[in-house]
Amino acid sequence: MKTGDLSADPIVGLSRNSYMSHAQFQHELLAIHHVSWLYGCHASEVGLPGEFVTRQVGRDDSIIIVRGEDGQVRAFANLCRHRGSRLCHEDHGHVRRLVCPYHQWRYATDGNLRSANRMRDGIDLNFADHGLVAIAAETWGGHVFICLSDPQAPLAPLLSAAAVGLSDYSPEATKVAARRCYPIAANWKLVMENFWECYHCATRHPEFSAIADVGGLEDTDFGTVTEPGAALSPVIGGALPLKPGFTSLTLDGRPACRRRFGRFQSEIAVSDPVQTTGFILRHSTAVTYFPDHGIVLDFQPRGVDQTLLVARWLVPADAVKAKTM
Helix, strand or coil, X not given: CCCCCCCEECCCEECHHHHHCHHHHHHHHHHHHCCCCEEEEEHHHHCCCCEEEEEEEXXXXXXXXXXXXXXXXXXXXXXXXXXXXXXXXXXXXXXXXXXXXXXXXXXXXXXXXXXXXXXXXXXXXXXXXXXXXXXXXXXXXXXXXXXXXXXCCCCHHHHHXXXXXXXXXXXXXEEEEEEEEEEECCCHHHHHHHHHCCCCHHHHCHHHHHXXXXXXXXXXXXXXXXXXXXXXXXXXXXXXXXXXXXXXXXXXXXXXCCCCCHHHCCCCCCCCCCCCEEEEECCCEEEEECCCCEEEEEXXXXXXXXXXXXXXXXXXXXXXXXXXX
């Protein structure tokens, strides 16, 4: 197989160049990640007006997700309209105004330009014409999603169809209990290939395989085989079946949080069948709910051989952190 050949062996996979070509990586960013819905953040991370998070796409593009004074969550390119300086360098924070550190242009949390250093509105420039560049954003089920181009289709109907039974978990009444970032020195496709198959789970992840019903994955969307060239839905179901006797994906299979989601507020007997649900953005993100907690795994391409996994653990909004002894 030639180095430049991007064709795939149905058993072995893609060619070496598919994972190492900088040109191929840039093409994938534009053709896949820039035109697809991406996970932005959990709504609780921007719960108050002025709270923001930044989300990087690829190596160069940074997006601000911020809740406005009107309560609406919006997304903008993290660039001042004057000279393109980055507005926010922090991962998250709280602001009254988004202020460019270079020339002190000030933007409201709705993206409108409010003041420009030594410039007068309507005389030196029209403030209304120099607001931040808006990025498509949708909030659904307690999650915020962004799309760097004009979305081809609304996301909410796809999520509703995929995440069967999610309303039982009251997903809007959740919060982030922990957030961790894991740099992975590998091409994003290799990372996603590893995530999508559980061929290696029994030998490489014995703790996971002891609790999760790995064989049962064949009966979910994970086990669906698609013919080459067939149309793929960008969102599929993300339920993860557990083995009998277990009620949560923890080391001992017992709940990690005393509080439960939605209809699971009462105690769950280990003999009861436990439903899990969730959804997957096929190229980037998996969200799975158990009765006591949820997991968000967001895989972000950062370079041809660099991927960042941002993991979030969700709990009921009224859960309180346990006191340590």
